[in-house]
Amino acid sequence: MSFRTVLRRLMAERLAFISLIYLMVLVIVALLAPWITPYDPEQMDVMNMMQPPSKEHWFGTDELGRDIFSRVLMGAETAVKASLFAVLIPLCIGVPIGILSGYIGGIVDDIFMRIIDGIIAIPAIILALGITSALGVNLWNAMIAIGIVFTPQFARLARGQTLQVRSEHYVEAAQITGAGTLWIMARHIIPNIASPLVVQASFNLSIGVLVETTLSFLGMGVQDPDISWGVMIQQAYNMINYNPSMIIYPGIAILLTVLAGNFLGDGLRTALDPKYKMDA
Amino acid sequence: MFFQFLLRRLLYVIPMVFVVTLVVYSLVLLIPGDPVLVLLGENATEEKIAELKRQLGLDKPIIEQYFTWLSNAIQGDLGRSIFTGQSVSEAVAERLAVSLQLVTAAILIAVVVGMTLAILSIYYAGTWIDYVVRFISTLGVAVPHFLFAMFLVVLFSLKLKWLPATGFTSIAESPGGFLRDITLPALSLSLGGIAIITRHLRSSLMEVLDADYIRTAYSKGVSRWQALFGHALRNAMLPVVTTIGLMFGNTLGATVVIETIFAIPGLGQLAVGAILQRDFTMVQGVVLVMFMMVVIINFLTDIVYALLDPRIEY
Numbered sequence: 001m002s003f004r005t006v007l008r009r010l011m012a013e014r015l016a017f018i019s020l021i022y023l024m025v026l027v028i029v030a031l032l033a034p035w036i037t038p039y040d041p042e043q044m045d046v047m048n049m050m051q052p053p054s055k056e057h058w059f060g061t062d063e064l065g066r067d068i069f070s071r072v073l074m075g076a077e078t079a080v081k082a083s084l085f086a087v088l089i090p091l092c093i094g095v096p097i098g099i100l101s102g103y104i105g106g107i108v109d110d111i112f113m114r115i116i117d118g119i120i121a122i123p124a125i126i127l128a129l130g131i132t133s134a135l136g137v138n139l140w141n142a143m144i145a146i147g148i149v150f151t152p153q154f155a156r157l158a159r160g161q162t163l164q165v166r167s168e169h170y171v172e173a174a175q176i177t178g179a180g181t182l183w184i185m186a187r188h189i190i191p192n193i194a195s196p197l198v199v200q201a202s203f204n205l206s207i208g209v210l211v212e213t214t215l216s217f218l219g220m221g222v223q224d225p226d227i228s229w230g231v232m233i234q235q236a237y238n239m240i241n242y243n244p245s246m247i248i249y250p251g252i253a254i255l256l257t258v259l260a261g262n263f264l265g266d267g268l269r270t271a272l273d274p275k276y277k278m279d280a
Numbered sequence: 281m282f283f284q285f286l287l288r289r290l291l292y293v294i295p296m297v298f299v300v301t302l303v304v305y306s307l308v309l310l311i312p313g314d315p316v317l318v319l320l321g322e323n324a325t326e327e328k329i330a331e332l333k334r335q336l337g338l339d340k341p342i343i344e345q346y347f348t349w350l351s352n353a354i355q356g357d358l359g360r361s362i363f364t365g366q367s368v369s370e371a372v373a374e375r376l377a378v379s380l381q382l383v384t385a386a387i388l389i390a391v392v393v394g395m396t397l398a399i400l401s402i403y404y405a406g407t408w409i410d411y412v413v414r415f416i417s418t419l420g421v422a423v424p425h426f427l428f429a430m431f432l433v434v435l436f437s438l439k440l441k442w443l444p445a446t447g448f449t450s451i452a453e454s455p456g457g458f459l460r461d462i463t464l465p466a467l468s469l470s471l472g473g474i475a476i477i478t479r480h481l482r483s484s485l486m487e488v489l490d491a492d493y494i495r496t497a498y499s500k501g502v503s504r505w506q507a508l509f510g511h512a513l514r515n516a517m518l519p520v521v522t523t524i525g526l527m528f529g530n531t532l533g534a535t536v537v538i539e540t541i542f543a544i545p546g547l548g549q550l551a552v553g554a555i556l557q558r559d560f561t562m563v564q565g566v567v568l569v570m571f572m573m574v575v576i577i578n579f580l581t582d583i584v585y586a587l588l589d590p591r592i593e594y
Contacts, residue, residue, distance in 0.1 A: 114295045114296050114299055115299050115303075117296050118296040118297070118299040118300035118303070118571075119300065119303065121296070121300065121529065121571055121574045121575055121578065122300065122304075122529075122567065122570070122571050122574070123529045123530060123532055123533025123534075123570060123574065124530070124533055125533040125534060125536050125537070126533050126536065126551060126567060126570055129536065129551065129552070129555055130304075130555070130563070130567060133555040133556075133558070133563075206422065210424050213424055213426075214424055214425070214426060214537055217424075217426050217537065218536065218537065218540060218552060219556075220552075220555070220556075230426075233426065233427065233430070237426075237430060237541075240430065240433065240434065240438070241438065244430075244434045244438065247427070247430055247434075251427050251430075254424060254427065255419075255422055255423060255427070258422040258423075258424075259418070259419075259422045262418070262421065262422060
């Protein structure tokens with residue numbers, strides 16, 4: 001299935017396509033954030049604390065007079081980083097483990113799968129908290145923790161797919177012609193197990209943002225002065241008796257980003273389905 | 281036969297428990313900042329440090345420490361908090377009772393509301409009710425717990441002043457107080473579960489309603505309502521049982537957030553406190569108990585599923 005075919009099918013899924021565009025805009029905002037924020041997001045202005053939205057401050061100001069719009073834009077950078085880590089670490093570590101485990105089978109498979117079943121049984125947030133505190137609380141360690149937490153799931157998914165593909169005729173044919181294990185994995189296994197992994201990766205964009213904002217909200221992730229939507233909500237929460245509306249903007253940012261990842265995943269699942277029908 | 285099935289499941293769980301306890305134990309040792317130094321202060325003498333390490337058993341090889349800890353844990357002794365000296369088993373048991381009340385309430389809400397929504401959306405398929413339900417189930421998985429919790433606090437505590445924003449009363453103490461205090465936190469915890477159960481039951485019901493035996497039932501003159509409740513629901517619930525079981529782990533994990541927001545003295549709050557304080561015996565105990573709870577619930581889910589599905593052979 002060519003990239004162009006997938007893209008054409010994805011464009012037919014309206015929500016998924018809008019989500020893809022939203023996520024691309026988010027990445028651009030994240031890259032350009034230091035230059036496009038109307039105010040310095042750290043600039044305090046005690047004369048203008050907790051202002052309602054106005055022409056000067058589109059989303060108003062927070063309890064220290066900082067421009068909320070600028071801070072939401074800067075928060076996009078953290079959210080995008082979290083999403084990337086939540087996808088890249090599981091893809092780079094979990095998938096190879098899963099493929100090896102499924103392809104080799106036997107005792108190796110048994111051992112890997114017991115470890116993975118065990119780790120999956122620890123609630124994700126607890127595991128992420130444990131890893132962050134073990135590595136030290138800061139932005140990068142939170143990202144690494146998020147990546148590690150979702151590695152076992154990708155390993156399990158890749159293993160299941162590999163088990164199916166391994167017994168296909170084309171893999172057996174390659175084995176008979178004397179192709180090496182690595183060659184078979186790269187040429188025959190990976191391309192044929194990629195679709196479900198891509199779909200899961202898209203959902204993980206959302207989960208990454210959810211876990212990052214939750215860790216940051218608890219004070220176990222991104223720390224002030226680094227900006228995260230989770231930190232913004234935590235600070236707004238302290239002011240909830242005075243001005244609950246400060247929660248709205250970072251809250252909507254989180255919601256839209258998570259929804260976009262989910263819709264994109266749904267759309268990709270349809271677009272990558274081998275039984276895809278144009279009118280379905 | 282059934283006994284053999286149970287035994288097989290148990291044999292499968294044991295190596296898993298072994299691996300995870302080892303992971304939990306060594307993970308905690310990675311926590312930076314020597315707990316002994318934290319306890320004694322930076323100016324402690326060498327002898328004092330060595331003395332305390334010996335007392336805490338930290339001078340022995342890690343693998344030996346692990347087996348000592350594990351054999352004690354099996355006997356219900358999880359050591360003592362290195363800060364307060366409190367027994368970890370006692371602290372964890374006390375907190376677990378609170379968290380389990382919260383989690384059970386949340387899952388009950390998720391099951392009742394989720395099932396109702398799914399049935400409504402199927403019965404009124406294609407109408408605005410169906411669309412509202414699908415909107416809720418899409419939104420429900422995208423809202424972080426803390427955000428929904430705050431929304432509820434702002435609406436029901438600050439604006440309407442109906443329910444308190446913090447506190448906890450055990451159900452054994454006062455059922456009325458329990459209901460008053462648990463409603464907001466349990467609702468906040470249940471949103472994701474509501475969305476997931478609605479989705480799964482809805483798609484499962486759609487599949488079942490398409491089956492031949494439902495068509496047969498219709499041709500015999502059964503009403504839509506009867507077909508749904510008398511025939512479809514029981515079979516459609518099967519896959520949802522597994523979903524409910526799997527939800528438990530996530531819900532238990534999310535107590536970390538909800539208990540912090542609502543100041544509920546449960547396991548989640550204990551976990552956050554212990555991690556921030558680097559109270560490593562406490563962290564080990566809390567994570568171990570959370571993990572064991574998940575393992576036990578998964579085990580029970582498997583059994584319930586096997587009992588409900590007549591097609592499964594043990």
